[in-house]
Amino acid sequence: MPIDWSTIKEGTVLPSWTAPPLTRTEIVRYQGASGDFDPAHHDDEHARRFGYPGVFSLGMLHAGMLSAWLARHAPPEQIRRFRARFVAVAYPGDVLTYKGRIAAIRQAEGSKWADFEMICERADGTVVTQAWASVLIS
Amino acid sequence: MTHPAIGVRGPKFEFVVERGKIREFAQAIGAEHDAYLSVRDPVVPPTFLTIAGRLWGYTFDEPRGTCLAEIDFDRSLLLNAEEEFEYFGDLPKAGMRLQVYTEIKDVYEKRGKRGGLLSFVIIETVFESETGQVIAVQRQTVVKTETAPG
Numbered sequence: 001m002p003i004d005w006s007t008i009k010e011g012t013v014l015p016s017w018t019a020p021p022l023t024r025t026e027i028v029r030y031q032g033a034s035g036d037f038d039p040a041h042h043d044d045e046h047a048r049r050f051g052y053p054g055v056f057s058l059g060m061l062h063a064g065m066l067s068a069w070l071a072r073h074a075p076p077e078q079i080r081r082f083r084a085r086f087v088a089v090a091y092p093g094d095v096l097t098y099k100g101r102i103a104a105i106r107q108a109e110g111s112k113w114a115d116f117e118m119i120c121e122r123a124d125g126t127v128v129t130q131a132w133a134s135v136l137i138s
Numbered sequence: 139m140t141h142p143a144i145g146v147r148g149p150k151f152e153f154v155v156e157r158g159k160i161r162e163f164a165q166a167i168g169a170e171h172d173a174y175l176s177v178r179d180p181v182v183p184p185t186f187l188t189i190a191g192r193l194w195g196y197t198f199d200e201p202r203g204t205c206l207a208e209i210d211f212d213r214s215l216l217l218n219a220e221e222e223f224e225y226f227g228d229l230p231k232a233g234m235r236l237q238v239y240t241e242i243k244d245v246y247e248k249r250g251k252r253g254g255l256l257s258f259v260i261i262e263t264v265f266e267s268e269t270g271q272v273i274a275v276q277r278q279t280v281v282k283t284e285t286a287p288g
Contacts, residue, residue: 019168026166029166032162032166033159033162033163033165033166033167034166034188034189034192035189035192036192036199058218059217059218059221060185060188060218061166061167063185064166064168064169064183064185065167065168067167067169067183068167068169068170068171068183070184071174071183072171076169076171076173076174076181076183076229077173077181077228079184079225079229080224080225081222081223081224082184083220083221083222083223084185084220084221084222085219085220086219086221133184
């Protein structure tokens with residue numbers, strides 16, 4: 001549900017979204033779309049050589065999914081800043097939840113802005129990706 | 139000591155914002171919004187510009203024989219630590235031709251919480267309009283760790 005800009009408040013927690021278990025297909029699809037063909041994300045043997053139990057996901061996939069979560073709540077055309085920090089890796093089969101809140105409503109440079117804080121986390125609460133976004137309200 | 143890579147700038151390249159590529163990228167991240175999938179000239183999802191250097195140009199990860207390749211840094215297992223996109227006006231839309239270059243802003247080492255040595259590289263990629271106006275900047279922090287993180 002898009003946010004009603006006239007009534008938004010700082011601290012508002014927005015509905016979270018839990019995705020079906022992460023699949024290798026989703027990982028490979030993102031690799032194809034982004035052009036990042038690091039074999040650690042699709043070749044188990046390669047990933048194990050670097051000490052991982054197997055292939056793992058791309059931080060930028062979950063950053064992208066957080067931006068998709070944001071676009072459900074705020075107009076995509078109005079996003080002006082998006083920052084993602086990659087905290088932990090996710091593996092195929094992980095059930096990931098995307099959620100966030102409005103951290104601030106502020107005036108700057110003659111415009112009104114909404115700052116969002118978001119996280120993508122595993123079912124056990126481990127944070128995979130953190131993100132921050134600024135959206136131009138008016 | 140200042141790392142000699144700081145200030146190294148890759149050659150400019152053109153990145154055309156394509157409608158089909160936006161659609162492919164939006165679907166890969168589960169962004170089903172009309173602004174990406176249905177309108178004639180969709181805007182880019184906020185992380186979309188990350189593909190520019192990989193597909194069309196010269197990046198720290200894929201220097202393709204440019205001066206970026208001469209940077210002395212072990213790239214065997216580089217991890218993305220952070221990536222930021224800042225837009226200085228309307229978002230780029232399908233059909234725009236952007237002029238792009240990458241610059242190494244900083245290189246430094248730090249001891250991690252578990253005692254391992256971490257090597258950081260801060261990379262900035264600048265996107266200009268055809269008239270030379272900076273419309274977006276991508277800031278990337280990549281890190282090389284001694285051991286794989288959990």
